[in-house]
Amino acid sequence: MAVIAARLPLRPACASASSRLACEARCQPGVAARPRRSSVWAAAAHPSGSWLHAGHGLAPRQQSVSMCRAALHTSSTRPPAAPAQAEAEAAPFDALPAVSFSIIAHIDHGKSTLADRLLEMTGCIPAGVGNRQVLDSLKVERERGITVKSQAVSMRWQGTLLNLIDTPGHVDFAYEVSRSLSACQVALLVVDAAQGVQSQTLSVLRIARARNLRIIPVLNKIDLPAAQPDVVLAQLEDVGLDVGSGGREEAISVSAKTGQGVEEVLARLVRGARTHKEARRQDMRALVFDSWYDPYKGVVALASVYEGTLRKGDRIASAASGKTYEVLGIGVNSPEPVSTGVLRAGQVGWLMMNMKDMSEAAIGDTLHHAHTKVEPLEGFKPSVPMVYAAVYPLQAQDFPKLEDAITRLALNDRSVTVARESSAALGQGCRLGFLGTLHLDVFRQRLEDEYGQSILVTAPTVPFRVTAQDGTERTIASPAEFPAELRAGHAELAEPVVRGTLMCPEEYVGSMMELCAEHRGEDLSIEFDEGKSGKRQVRMVYRLPLAEVVTDFFGKLKSRSSGFAAFEYEDDGYTASDLVKLSFLISGTPVDALAVVLHRSKAVATGRAMARKLRDVVPRQQFEVAIQAVIGNKVIARESLKAFRKDVTAGLYGGDYTRKAKQLGKQKEGKKRLRAVSFGRVQIPQEAFLSVLNSRPNEGK
Numbered sequence: 001m002a003v004i005a006a007r008l009p010l011r012p013a014c015a016s017a018s019s020r021l022a023c024e025a026r027c028q029p030g031v032a033a034r035p036r037r038s039s040v041w042a043a044a045a046h047p048s049g050s051w052l053h054a055g056h057g058l059a060p061r062q063q064s065v066s067m068c069r070a071a072l073h074t075s076s077t078r079p080p081a082a083p084a085q086a087e088a089e090a091a092p093f094d095a096l097p098a099v100s101f102s103i104i105a106h107i108d109h110g111k112s113t114l115a116d117r118l119l120e121m122t123g124c125i126p127a128g129v130g131n132r133q134v135l136d137s138l139k140v141e142r143e144r145g146i147t148v149k150s151q152a153v154s155m156r157w158q159g160t161l162l163n164l165i166d167t168p169g170h171v172d173f174a175y176e177v178s179r180s181l182s183a184c185q186v187a188l189l190v191v192d193a194a195q196g197v198q199s200q201t202l203s204v205l206r207i208a209r210a211r212n213l214r215i216i217p218v219l220n221k222i223d224l225p226a227a228q229p230d231v232v233l234a235q236l237e238d239v240g241l242d243v244g245s246g247g248r249e250e251a252i253s254v255s256a257k258t259g260q261g262v263e264e265v266l267a268r269l270v271r272g273a274r275t276h277k278e279a280r281r282q283d284m285r286a287l288v289f290d291s292w293y294d295p296y297k298g299v300v301a302l303a304s305v306y307e308g309t310l311r312k313g314d315r316i317a318s319a320a321s322g323k324t325y326e327v328l329g330i331g332v333n334s335p336e337p338v339s340t341g342v343l344r345a346g347q348v349g350w351l352m353m354n355m356k357d358m359s360e361a362a363i364g365d366t367l368h369h370a371h372t373k374v375e376p377l378e379g380f381k382p383s384v385p386m387v388y389a390a391v392y393p394l395q396a397q398d399f400p401k402l403e404d405a406i407t408r409l410a411l412n413d414r415s416v417t418v419a420r421e422s423s424a425a426l427g428q429g430c431r432l433g434f435l436g437t438l439h440l441d442v443f444r445q446r447l448e449d450e451y452g453q454s455i456l457v458t459a460p461t462v463p464f465r466v467t468a469q470d471g472t473e474r475t476i477a478s479p480a481e482f483p484a485e486l487r488a489g490h491a492e493l494a495e496p497v498v499r500g501t502l503m504c505p506e507e508y509v510g511s512m513m514e515l516c517a518e519h520r521g522e523d524l525s526i527e528f529d530e531g532k533s534g535k536r537q538v539r540m541v542y543r544l545p546l547a548e549v550v551t552d553f554f555g556k557l558k559s560r561s562s563g564f565a566a567f568e569y570e571d572d573g574y575t576a577s578d579l580v581k582l583s584f585l586i587s588g589t590p591v592d593a594l595a596v597v598l599h600r601s602k603a604v605a606t607g608r609a610m611a612r613k614l615r616d617v618v619p620r621q622q623f624e625v626a627i628q629a630v631i632g633n634k635v636i637a638r639e640s641l642k643a644f645r646k647d648v649t650a651g652l653y654g655g656d657y658t659r660k661a662k663q664l665g666k667q668k669e670g671k672k673r674l675r676a677v678s679f680g681r682v683q684i685p686q687e688a689f690l691s692v693l694n695s696r697p698n699e700g701k
């Protein structure tokens with residue numbers, strides 16, 4: 001009977017230095033030790049029977065034992081399990097029935113907090129340290145309190161293996177959500193009991209249904225005074241879930257913060273576990289759903305084994321490339337990586353192979369034994385960028401380092417597209433494609449946090465399409481690619497549009513219609529729905545240009561509806577549009593990094609706003625600087641930055657007026673000369689660029 005040791009729970013338990021050292025040495029990944037009395041005790045004392053410190057089978061010193069016991073007891077409020085159950089729980093993990101599940105929800109509804117509680121109750125992490133969000137390991141995730149990357153972790157509960165895949169909540173990370181759900185059988189749909197069903201709740205629900213997952217609705221935050229579980233249950237029924245008592249998708253009320261009701265979630269998951277006996281007899285097929293580069297271990301892939309058994313030392317092949325590899329290491333996360341040497345059907349874990357290059361660990365690829373021929377599993381649709389932005393180093397000579405960092409990060413986040421670009425003002429850079437503006441912002445922060453890059457990011461644009469007279473089409477991802485022939489009417493331009501569904505309580509319908517009209521929305525339908533929740537809800541369908549949605553639309557939607565409106569959208573192709581390129585000249589010299597492509601109706605307001613902003617941030621010179629916003633040859637806005645005027649007459653007391661006039665004349669001459677040498681070479685500091693680029697084009701309204 002092998003019991004696997006996890007390192008994380010050790011630390012608080014083994015406070016004494018010597019025993020901690022001994023324990024840590026023995027608890028290295030890969031150690032599977034024969035249990036002695038202490039492990040039986042641990043399994044009996046903890047209902048999860050999970051890979052806890054005292055479960056590693058090595059008898060710790062008396063002091064550590066009592067401390068471990070204390071840690072184990074505090075990690076769950078449940079009474080000790082019965083002996084028969086304890087035996088089942090101490091079974092090797094790969095013989096256990098398993099279920100893979102994901103937690104899906106609207107942003108901030110409490111996925112990561114619920115994951116923490118589940119990890120605590122199953123003994124993967126010690127309890128009582130408060131809200132840690134163990135799975136949000138990236139710095140950007142902790143700082144912003146959002147999940148960006150999916151994470152996978154395996155837990156034991158009552159003789160069952162529960163594989164949790166935590167997913168991001170924001171619409172920009174829907175790609176990660178759909179990837180993670182491919183590896184699951186169950187989805188815990190978390191809904192904030194105070195906020196109710198939101199736009200992302202609906203879209204993740206749709207993805208989960210499309211993948212035929214069993215849905216368990218979880219009403220979270222029931223500890224909040226504003227919680228209205230009945231209203232939210234009615235909303236869930238309104239979206240077609242059978243959430244009533246005894247219903248197919250009976251909801252569970254929990255407080256992820258206090259732990260109330262979380263045990264019921266575990267019980268429901270256990271009921272859905274399967275032994276995968278049949279699947280384990282088949283040829284091995286595993287789906288790679290994430291991969292990254294670890295500086296110490298090389299390429300690491302996260303895989304979900306659908307059929308068969310995958311062991312360390314096996315020769316495997318990639319269905320996509322046909323290349324073969326040897327499995328050098330294999331294991332699960334609990335939540336620290338634990339080497340198990342094997343992964344069987346129904347299990348999710350990491351594997352290291354002798355891959356030379358990150359690009360070989362293609363996400364969505366199927367791995368199989370090299371000597372077998374299998375049908376590849378259904379992969380993921382490649383993502384299509386919705387927003388583009390260019391990234392430049394602050395110091396031109398740092399470009400090679402920046403490019404290297406971008407390439408590495410893009411391999412970790414496969415939804416980002418990368419192409420080189422250069423600008424006269426900013427030098428060499430990269431044009432990147434993202435799924436939304438939050439995605440862009442998170443990528444920027446990860447470049448800074450994880451790779452120490454100092455960068456400048458240009459204003460986001462959407463992919464416009466140009467159709468030439470001969471019918472050939474091309475996509476323009478940057479204002480620099482805006483076609484000159486357009487002016488002569490030799491090409492047609494189209495912009496991407498979305499079909500957006502906006503839901504809000506009736507009292508906000510006026511302000512929501514106004515908002516959509518401001519953003520060039522075309523109304524398609526409007527429905528009033530009584531709903532079981534008692535409030536009259538309005539459902540409006542609009543066709544909106546994507547360029548309008550990716551900027552400040554969501555912020556305005558939330559603020560004008562006091563957070564009650566929900567909006568979701570789907571791609572609706574392209575529509576012909578009167579687009580123009582708005583450029584900026586400083587002292588007559590074009591500053592290409594500031595150029596934007598936008599609808600003609602927005603050009604004047606945006607041009608004025610950006611010119612004003614430039615006037616505020618460009619440092620004053622010894623001569624007057626003209627800041628102009630132009631479309632083609634036409635100036636649509638102009639701001640002047642007044643020159644510094646040194647008081648050259650300050651030292652003259654009294655005397656003849658001609659002395660003053662002489663000094664002023666000399667100053668005038670000097671300025672003429674200065675302007676001649678500095679013309680077109682106004683030094684604009686990087687901060688000035690940053691503050692202008694950070695102001696979105698639509699803010700000019």
Ligand SMILES: Nc1nc2c(ncn2[C@@H]2O[C@H](COP(=O)(O)OP(=O)(O)OP(=O)(O)O)[C@@H](O)[C@H]2O)c(=O)[nH]1
Nearest residue numbers: 107108109110111112113146147169221255256257
């Ligand atoms: N009162 C209360 N607050 C909660 C509860 N669950 C989560 N929260 C709080 O809600 C906020 C958001 O929780 P997270 O767990 O980060 O939410 P999330 O859904 O993982 O967010 P993303 O990862 O960004 O999608 C945090 O401040 C939590 O402390 C709960 O049951 N009760």
